[in-house]
Amino acid sequence: MALKPTTCKDAIIRWEKKHEQSAAEAKVIELQFQWPPIEKMDGVLSTLVECEKLSLSSNMIDKIAGIAGMRNLKILSLGRNYIKSVAGIETVADTLEELWISYNQIDKLKGLGVMKNLKVLYISNNSVKEWAEFNRLQECKSLQDLVFIGNPLYDNQPDVDTWRTQASNRLQQITKLDGIPIVRE
Incomplete structure (x- = not known):
């Protein structure tokens, strides 16, 4: 049975549980090496309004999307994907x-x-x-x-x-x- 890809929403929920804080208020969010991998960047990323560094490296993302609302983003890490x-x-x-x-x-x-x-x-x-x-x-x-x-x-x-x-x-x-x-x- 094939695993369904992790969504950005699921990855953020996991991140919030692990870090015990709201992702919307975090300055650094690392969602690299998700398993199963993230295949798509989507609009849920725009809720990360305070984020200055976002890492989505080492996933299976094929295009850049969903970051329009990230008005404080300074560093974007997308290495090792399919972009x-x-x-x-x-x-x-x-x-x-x-x-x-x-x-x-x-x-x-x-x-x-x-x-x-x-x-x-x-x-x-x-x-x-x-x-x-x-x-x-x-x-x-x-x-x-x-x-x-x-x-x-x-x-x-x-x-x-x-x-x-x-x-x-x-x-x-x-x-x-x-x-x-x-x-x-």
């Missing part, structure tokens, strides 16, 4: 400072350009293969720290130095690339 696109992230464009979304299936970065305050983007081990997509990050004026290794675009460069030069020339605002500070002349 194919960053569409849906724009609803937290004014507050989000860090997006941890490595180990997914993202190949397009459309939608990240509206992230006014995004400082940290961990998007390693995804499926971005074109400079045209990478260049969309130029619109993220606050971006400082980018981890991009493990994407086809990175893997297809002749060597690490070529990659670092190309990436840092395209993204003049970043100060750290793949965990290593960028030294500019």
Whole structure:
């Protein structure tokens, strides 16, 4: 018999029982490694109005949704899921400072350009293969720290130095690339 996926609502109820507090008042909510895994982000997440850091890593989520009401969200952790696109992230464009979304299936970065305050983007081990997509990050004026290794675009460069030069020339605002500070002349 197949297990039914955990819903966001069920995961939040479990979290509240474990932490003996209302999720609506919590600043940090970690719903990673749910068993059975969460398959969908939904509107119940918008009830987490005080949440500044939400982790839904290591589940089976395929798209970003349901976070429009999270008006204090600064860090969103969605690594190790099945997410194919960053569409849906724009609803937290004014507050989000860090997006941890490595180990997914993202190949397009459309939608990240509206992230006014995004400082940290961990998007390693995804499926971005074109400079045209990478260049969309130029619109993220606050971006400082980018981890991009493990994407086809990175893997297809002749060597690490070529990659670092190309990436840092395209993204003049970043100060750290793949965990290593960028030294500019």
